[in-house]
Amino acid sequence: MDQDISDIIKARFQKLDKLNDKGINPYGQKYDRTHGASEIIEDFEDLENKNVSIAGRVMAKRVHGKAGFAHLQDMSGQIQIYGRVDDLGDQYQLFNDLDIGDIIGVNGDVFKTRKGEVTVACKEITMLCKSLKPLPEKWHGLKDVELRYRHRYVDLIVNPEVKDVFIMRSKIISTMREYLNDRGFLEVETPTMHSIPGGANAKPFITHHNALDIDLYLRIALELHLKRLLVGGFDKVYEIGRIFRNEGISTKHNPEFTMLELYQAYADYEVIMELVEDMVSHIAEKVLGTTKISYQGSEIDLSPPWQRLTMLDAIEKYLGIDLKAAESPGDLKEIAEKFGIETDEPISRGKLINDVFENEVEARLIQPTFITDYPIEISPLAKRKENDPDFTYRFEAFVGAFELANAFSELNDPQDQRGRFEQQAKLREAGDEEAHAMDEDFLLALEYGMPPAGGLGIGIDRLIMILTDNASIRDVILFPTMRQRDDQ
RNA sequence: GAGCCAUUAGCUCAGGUGGUAGAGCACCGGACUUUUAAUCCGGGUGUCGGAGGUUCGAAUCCUCCAUGGCUCACCA
Numbered sequence: 001m002d003q004d005i006s007d008i009i010k011a012r013f014q015k016l017d018k019l020n021d022k023g024i025n026p027y028g029q030k031y032d033r034t035h036g037a038s039e040i041i042e043d044f045e046d047l048e049n050k051n052v053s054i055a056g057r058v059m060a061k062r063v064h065g066k067a068g069f070a071h072l073q074d075m076s077g078q079i080q081i082y083g084r085v086d087d088l089g090d091q092y093q094l095f096n097d098l099d100i101g102d103i104i105g106v107n108g109d110v111f112k113t114r115k116g117e118v119t120v121a122c123k124e125i126t127m128l129c130k131s132l133k134p135l136p137e138k139w140h141g142l143k144d145v146e147l148r149y150r151h152r153y154v155d156l157i158v159n160p161e162v163k164d165v166f167i168m169r170s171k172i173i174s175t176m177r178e179y180l181n182d183r184g185f186l187e188v189e190t191p192t193m194h195s196i197p198g199g200a201n202a203k204p205f206i207t208h209h210n211a212l213d214i215d216l217y218l219r220i221a222l223e224l225h226l227k228r229l230l231v232g233g234f235d236k237v238y239e240i241g242r243i244f245r246n247e248g249i250s251t252k253h254n255p256e257f258t259m260l261e262l263y264q265a266y267a268d269y270e271v272i273m274e275l276v277e278d279m280v281s282h283i284a285e286k287v288l289g290t291t292k293i294s295y296q297g298s299e300i301d302l303s304p305p306w307q308r309l310t311m312l313d314a315i316e317k318y319l320g321i322d323l324k325a326a327e328s329p330g331d332l333k334e335i336a337e338k339f340g341i342e343t344d345e346p347i348s349r350g351k352l353i354n355d356v357f358e359n360e361v362e363a364r365l366i367q368p369t370f371i372t373d374y375p376i377e378i379s380p381l382a383k384r385k386e387n388d389p390d391f392t393y394r395f396e397a398f399v400g401a402f403e404l405a406n407a408f409s410e411l412n413d414p415q416d417q418r419g420r421f422e423q424q425a426k427l428r429e430a431g432d433e434e435a436h437a438m439d440e441d442f443l444l445a446l447e448y449g450m451p452p453a454g455g456l457g458i459g460i461d462r463l464i465m466i467l468t469d470n471a472s473i474r475d476v477i478l479f480p481t482m483r484q485r486d487d488q
Numbered sequence: 489g490a491g492c493c494a495u496u497a498g499c500u501c502a503g504g505u506g507g508u509a510g511a512g513c514a515c516c517g518g519a520c521u522u523u524u525a526a527u528c529c530g531g532g533u534g535u536c537g538g539a540g541g542u543u544c545g546a547a548u549c550c551u552c553c554a555u556g557g558c559u560c561a562c563c564a
Contacts, residue, residue: 007516008515008516008533011515060524062523062524062526064519064520064521064522064523064527065520065521066520067523068521069523069526071524080523080524084522086521100514111522113522115522115524117523134498134499134515135514136498136499136500137499137512138513138514138525139525140500140501140513141499141500142500143500144500146556149556158499202564245563247562248489248563250562251558253563358564378564396564403564434563483556485555
């Protein structure tokens with residue numbers, strides 16, 4: 001395929017031919033390993049002079065004539081191997097011809113070199129895969145972020161800390177599952193293709209089913225199906241799944257991302273608040289061994305209880321402005337102008353309060369904070385506060401200055417829900433593409449009766465960013481969305 | 489979507505004001521039986537992101553395009 005194969009690759013093809021000529025399969029078969037690399041280093045006392053079999057990728061090579069060293073990397077880490085003509089005989093040539101990047105199996109005895117490094121002295125080398133491409137340089141590694149994301153496999157081979165992030169990611173998610181399962185939550189799977197995209201305000205991706213000849217939308221949230229399950233009688237359900245939003249890409253947004261949503265019947269948002277602070281600190285403790293973390297230079301303490309503020313109190317606390325009394329159109333206009341917020345006419349008070357909060361307060365919420373009592377206009381699925389109908393029993397959790405969780409007491413009054421949907425429909429007609437769509441089947445479900453419930457959504461990728469101290473969501477997603485390139 | 493920046497060898501990078509491309513690692517050949525950024529000797533392997541333009545001459549200046557990064561907008 002390559003028009004001008006570089007000399008490096010030419011040389012590797014020559015070695016490939018050489019192996020074939022000798023009757024050695026360059027792409028070997030099953031290989032039985034007895035140990036992992038780091039296991040041998042850890043258990044050296046027991047394994048000294050014992051025979052072991054290991055397999056991995058050659059990462060470095062130092063040959064001095066009739067003997068030489070190399071480092072082999074497997075999932076657990078790296079270990080040095082030693083080969084010499086006295087032990088390997090005819091096979092020494094094979095050792096000598098190894099390229100960095102080749103995958104081999106090694107059988108040999110464990111010993112420690114003069115310099116004290118645990119090493120396997122090769123008795124037999126088995127070729128498992130000849131590598132044809134040169135790996136990036138050994139001490140600068142691969143830095144070009146574009147190549148790191150596009151060819152993540154290379155990034156994983158040469159940058160061990162990248163592998164650690166994704167091992168951590170796996171542990172965080174499995175710990176979360178364990179936590180929820182232990183508390184009686186049932187994990188379920190709901191459709192990713194929806195005929196009506198709902199549960200959030202976001203632009204969906206559209207796809208098409210040929211046999212049914214209908215357009216379908218990739219889900220933008222898990223919410224509405226999980227609530228249907230509350231109607232069906234599952235009291236505690238959750239789903240950890242991929243959702244898709246057709247929006248811009250940034251260090252905090254990937255078009256597809258992973259969300260946890262859970263619903264607990266007969267609970268409310270206060271119960272969920274306790275669950276969030278308990279679960280997040282539990283995960284940190286279990287995975288990191290501490291609830292005191294460092295995120296982008298800030299020390300953050302995840303141990304409960306987290307600060308709780310209503311949105312209006314937070315605005316007052318951080319900006320010194322009391323918006324509670326601001327109700328007249330004149331007051332609202334003044335506030336919008338003061339903060340340089342663009343508004344539609346007539347100005348929606350709730351939306352304005354939220355805009356002030358997002359623009360001015362959010363960035364200051366480094367320590368874990370629950371912001372409660374969201375305006376009703378921006379919360380079409382949350383239960384209205386009994387004594388303050390302009391606000392809802394809703395909270396978002398902020399850590400490290402960005403939104404980590406969103407939760408509320410779920411609206412279970414079908415008539416109120418219909419009214420909210422109708423309100424959203426008006427916004428949609430007015431051109432708001434992200435306004436929530438009318439979902440008659442969901443309303444029907446509510447008419448059958450849904451128990452009062454607390455519901456929660458957590459952006460898993462963001463949680464992982466915080467726990468692994470990564471500033472970009474692309475560094476916690478193995479294969480982030482990239483633009484297609486012509487040359488690839 | 490807008491602004492700023494970047495793109496040079498397989499990788500990491502250097503290439504004041506325009507003069508025909510370099511280093512380290514990797515790689516190739518040679519020496520070397522406990523090295524570890526192995527060492528020593530020899531070798532530069534390139535569509536300077538792409539296409540135009542200015543110029544006697546462009547990696548360098550200009551325009552457009554592509555890709556990426558950051559910031560902003562968007563996205564609760």
